Amino acid sequence: MLKLIHVFFILASFSSFIGRVALLQFNAELLQRKLFKIAPHIIDTLLLLSGIALVFQGNWLAGEYGWIISKLIVLVLYIAFAIMTMRSSGNKRWLAFAAAVASFILIFVIAITKQGFI
Known part of the structure; x- marks a missing residue:
């Protein structure tokens, strides 16, 4: 389940990056909205936390x-x-x-x- 959550946040993070680059190119003023400033950081934080959890859950450091x-x-x-x-x-x-x-x-x-x- 945790791996599925991690994969979801990977896709969300990369999609967010691609979307922000497209907005930067075609409609940069939208990037000034609060949602577009905060959401990527929340997604990336959850991605990093799920990755750290996977490392410990899978005992990959051993x-x-x-x-x-x-x-x-x-x-x-x-x-x-x-x-x-x-x-x-x-x-x-x-x-x-x-x-x-x-x-x-x-x-x-x-x-x-x-x-x-x-």
């Missing part, structure tokens, strides 16, 4: 956990690229967006294979 550290490193990169995406314009925004999406995909691959680079 064995090989380099993949978890790899996910956390790439997560930090994803956050940095997402921030760059939201604060930049022009080509820099789209390069940061592509890097954020690539980071998200790498996090997904690491989670599925449980093979990190650490």
Whole structure:
């Protein structure tokens, strides 16, 4: 059940990011509404908490956990690229967006294979 909740928040978080980038491009003034400022932080906090709960529930720290550290490193990169995406314009925004999406995909691959680079 917890894994399903975590997957839900993964999809919600990524959809929220894609939606905010689309709004930034086509209707930036909507991003100033309170809902669009608060909701992503709530979703991402719940995603992080469900991930931490999964680590402890699955007792994944007892064995090989380099993949978890790899996910956390790439997560930090994803956050940095997402921030760059939201604060930049022009080509820099789209390069940061592509890097954020690539980071998200790498996090997904690491989670599925449980093979990190650490």
